[in-house]
Amino acid sequence: MTDFRTIIEPFRIHSVQAIRKLSSAEREAALHRAGHNLFGLQGDEVLIDLLTDSGTGAMSSTQWAAMMDGDESYAGSRSFNRFQEAVADLTGFTEVIPTHQGRAAEHILFTVMVRSGQVVPNNTHFDTTRANIEYVGAEARDLVIAEGRVPASTHPFKGNMDVDALEATIDEVGAANIPLVMVTITNNSGGGQPVSLENLRAVRAVCDHYGLPLFLDACRFAENAYFIKLREPGCAEKSAREIAREMFALADGCTMSAKKDGLANIGGFLALNDPETAKSARNLLILTEGFPTYGGLAGYDMEAIAVGLHEVLDEEYLRYRLRSTAYLAERAEKAGVPTVRPPGGHAVYLDAKGLLPHIPAAQYPAQALAIELYRVGGVRGVEIGSVMFGKPRPDGSEAPSAMELVRLAIPRRTYTQSHIDYVGEVIEAVANQREAIRGYRITEQAPWLRHFTARFEPLA
Numbered sequence: 414m415t416d417f418r419t420i421i422e423p424f425r426i427h428s429v430q431a432i433r434k435l436s437s438a439e440r441e442a443a444l445h446r447a448g449h450n451l452f453g454l455q456g457d458e459v460l461i462d463l464l465t466d467s468g469t470g471a472m473s474s475t476q477w478a479a480m481m482d483g484d485e486s487y488a489g490s491r492s493f494n495r496f497q498e499a500v501a502d503l504t505g506f507t508e509v510i511p512t513h514q515g516r517a518a519e520h521i522l523f524t525v526m527v528r529s530g531q532v533v534p535n536n537t538h539f540d541t542t543r544a545n546i547e548y549v550g551a552e553a554r555d556l557v558i559a560e561g562r563v564p565a566s567t568h569p570f571k572g573n574m575d576v577d578a579l580e581a582t583i584d585e586v587g588a589a590n591i592p593l594v595m596v597t598i599t600n601n602s603g604g605g606q607p608v609s610l611e612n613l614r615a616v617r618a619v620c621d622h623y624g625l626p627l628f629l630d631a632c633r634f635a636e637n638a639y640f641i642k643l644r645e646p647g648c649a650e651k652s653a654r655e656i657a658r659e660m661f662a663l664a665d666g667c668t669m670s671a672k673k674d675g676l677a678n679i680g681g682f683l684a685l686n687d688p689e690t691a692k693s694a695r696n697l698l699i700l701t702e703g704f705p706t707y708g709g710l711a712g713y714d715m716e717a718i719a720v721g722l723h724e725v726l727d728e729e730y731l732r733y734r735l736r737s738t739a740y741l742a743e744r745a746e747k748a749g750v751p752t753v754r755p756p757g758g759h760a761v762y763l764d765a766k767g768l769l770p771h772i773p774a775a776q777y778p779a780q781a782l783a784i785e786l787y788r789v790g791g792v793r794g795v796e797i798g799s800v801m802f803g804k805p806r807p808d809g810s811e812a813p814s815a816m817e818l819v820r821l822a823i824p825r826r827t828y829t830q831s832h833i834d835y836v837g838e839v840i841e842a843v844a845n846q847r848e849a850i851r852g853y854r855i856t857e858q859a860p861w862l863r864h865f866t867a868r869f870e871p872l873a
């Protein structure tokens with residue numbers, strides 16, 4: 414058969430949901446009501462919602478069918494057995510603990526393994542991961558390679574951990590003060606960038622040398638596996654599933670949000686090999702999530718995840734997934750908006766520092782850009798910059814984040830190419846009036862994860 418150039422959505426639409434565009438006056442009113450925080454908008458006030466790829470994807474007819482066969486037994490649910498088999502088959506980990514989402518797995522893992530004053534290294538901690546580590550009084554330290562902090566760098570594995578920095582950290586604080594090492598695949602907060610097998614092996618070797626456990630934050634393991642297939646020497650002939658298994662085989666456990674590469678709307682798990690840690694984790698699970706054969710999930714959720722973990726490694730799907738993300742990045746670049754290069758797996762990251770050099774970090778340029786995309790076209794993205802990661806200094810000012818990004822995350826199997834073309838036009842319209850965009854100040858904020866609830870005021 415002729416190999417056509419167009420990479421199509423490898424599915425047809427089986428059920429549709431209407432979306433409606435508000436008038437510009439309605440959008441303006443919504444922004445004011447929400448305190449210029451896009452988390453405060455109603456879903457119906459958004460036309461194309463790229464706030465997150467978490468739990469926002471479409472499920473397949475196979476997943477819906479499996480859900481009908483969910484077993485809601487409180488203890489010993491058949492659906493748990495299917496879930497456990499799917500997770501164990503994929504990861505090789507022997508202890509599988511279901512949770513209602515990724516952060517619950519993190520909270521349980523860190524409560525069980527991490528003590529106050531300790532340090533947890535990671536390539537880049539995701540916001541809930543960092544918050545859960547800080548909540549138990551430990552330090553979350555980001556050790557991504559230098560290229561991972563440079564938006565224009567085209568290193569093929571910008572999510573890699575800086576192995577020298579990891580060793581230096583261990584020397585500095587002592588192995589006894591490092592309860593575990595984490596690697597996030599793909600590196601969400603660093604631009605959805607992949608981590609190579611070679612890097613994972615090097616991190617594993619350091620962990621072995623110091624006797625440290627290695628955990629993966631595995632939310633986008635399938636996208637990471639496909640990047641490895643495309644980019645890592647010697648991996649082109651391996652299947653995405655084989656590569657995923659190789660990644661997991663290098664770790665002692667993982668936390669997972671099934672709302673990402675589980676292709677489900679809710680769910681997560683903690684999986685690991687150490688039975689003692691698993692026992693403590695299950696005791697805490699019963700207190701905070703539920704009985705060990707359902708965690709925080711319904712039987713039907715576990716069915717959807719078991720099928721999703723299988724479907725997500727379909728290579729036609731992964732090829733389309735990475736290509737459609739790259740396509741949006743190309744549209745943005747063409748409109749003159751710099752993006753984190755190369756494009757990540759699940760999202761395009763617009764570089765607000767590059768687009769809006771007239772807005773200093775203290776006036777949240779990425780927040781300003783995110784607001785403008787909504788104001789102009791009803792497109793919702795999310796700030797990943799100094800609102801999310803700014804740190805208070807003793808003098809009351811704030812240390813800014815290394816990057817000021819707006820993440821446009823693409824829900825899985827949800828929007829078509831014309832939706833993405835529309836988003837490209839909105840980006841172009843915003844870029845054309847960049848000089849008119851002003852910064853913001855925070856008028857109200859919470860002590861942690863402030864980006865979810867903070868309120869903002871435009872500066873004159």
Ligand SMILES: *Cc1c(COP(=O)(O)O)cnc(C)c1O
Nearest residue numbers: 514515516539541601630632670
């Ligand atoms: C989404 C995410 C989490 C947290 O998962 P939730 O299901 O949202 O609690 C943790 N780490 C990474 C890298 C994520 O993308």
